Amino acid sequence: MAINMLSLKEVEACYQKGIKILQSISLGVSPEDIMCLIGPNGAGKSTVLKAIMGLVNVENGSITLNGEDITNSKANRIMRKGISYVPQGRTVFPEMTVWENLRMGGFILKDKNEVEQRIEQIYEMFPILKDYRNRKAYTLSGGEQQMVEMGRVLILDPKYMLIDEPSLGLAPKFRRMIFEKIKALNQQKNIGILMVEQNAVQGLEAADFGYVLDMGKIRFRGSGVELLEDKRVRQLYLGGGDARKTN
């Protein structure tokens, strides 16, 4: 097994005993990778991310980080080990300023100077957040709030970032911007990305590698390009037709 890697091996997970949401999921992400999970609603995509973060019970199989077993560890311990998670939907603290939101991301860090330094680095990555640092988060647009969410988890200087539907609810222009930021995080900061996308075409275009999940199992895997060109994948999961035409 590769050492520098986040790996899932035959993972089975459930919310309720007896109802397996994930069935024998095996996949791996290295810090060089952008991975994209696509599939129908209810396929188990978000559950894969939650299983890694210890937010859903893994009944069988194992999750390892650089060879160390982290299966069913607590979320805060997993974050300390270098895996950050941006959940689905808008999750900023709406009444807090941008700066306060970013500081919340460093809640588990004791050294507050360190938090401030990291916030400065995040401002370099997302200059608009510096301009808006004193604005309450709810006054920001959807795309800007998504940047706050990404910035907030970067405070912990993660090696891996799990992102659930980063483009959800974003206008076409902002959607492209967010995917570009994700690519930049991967290329410049060497952060391995595992994202879930319903905007499957753009997600796969941004990704090095993709997995198609359906009914809790991996049905297809391949490079982003391979999946986009696969007729069955297009028909079943990308809405048929010429998938690349979308927006």
Place this chain on the structure above:
Amino acid sequence: MSLEVKGVVKDFGGIRAVDSVSFQTAKGAITGLIGPNGSGKTTLFNLVTGFLPIDEGEIWHKGRRIDGLTLHQVVELGIIRTFQITRIFPKLTVLENMLVPTRDNSLWHLVSNPKKGGRPEKALRLLESIGLATYMDDPAASLSYGQSKLLELALSFMVEAEIVLLDEPSSGINPSLQASINQWIKEENSQGKEFFIIEHNMDVIMSLCHHIIVLHHGQKLAEGKPSVIQQNDQVLEAYLGD
């Protein structure tokens, strides 16, 4: 003409979210509302449906002034909506959720026999076509985010309404279901139901809408037929990018 919005203004603290917006929707049409994030689209929906009071201007529906009406009065006029963030009843089953808007909603009926009444055949047909029929008897809380969105959308098709306002019906929905969702919208529209749709998926907007209104910074930037909007330089710059 169906809805008429005249010089409507809405401020939040020091921020003008909707700035003197005026437009009309044609009776029985599918009207699209697009614009960058933060341009005031959802706020406009909140104003039309009475979720928020307007600060200035007027809103009319079929010759009747509706700004200032309460939420339920607006609903009684046949104007209903869905939300970006879903609002379903988590402890009711998927099927029960579907039947809530279609039946005698007295408290007694709700507690005595929640599955009786309404139009279960239509509910089942809708659930079938979005792949939720297998979860019919599960509590809605057990659905994923995308599935809850689908349920809420399906639910809006259960209501007898004149105008349905859909807030981003395709976000978080797998593209393979888009064709069936478009089909429902077209079907219901052909029977006279009017739609007013916020959407970021341009394929959906361009293929469904008869007329499109574009908002930017709370103001109306443009309006017109899909083919005209697609060529509008200001819209390309502000919204579509590149």
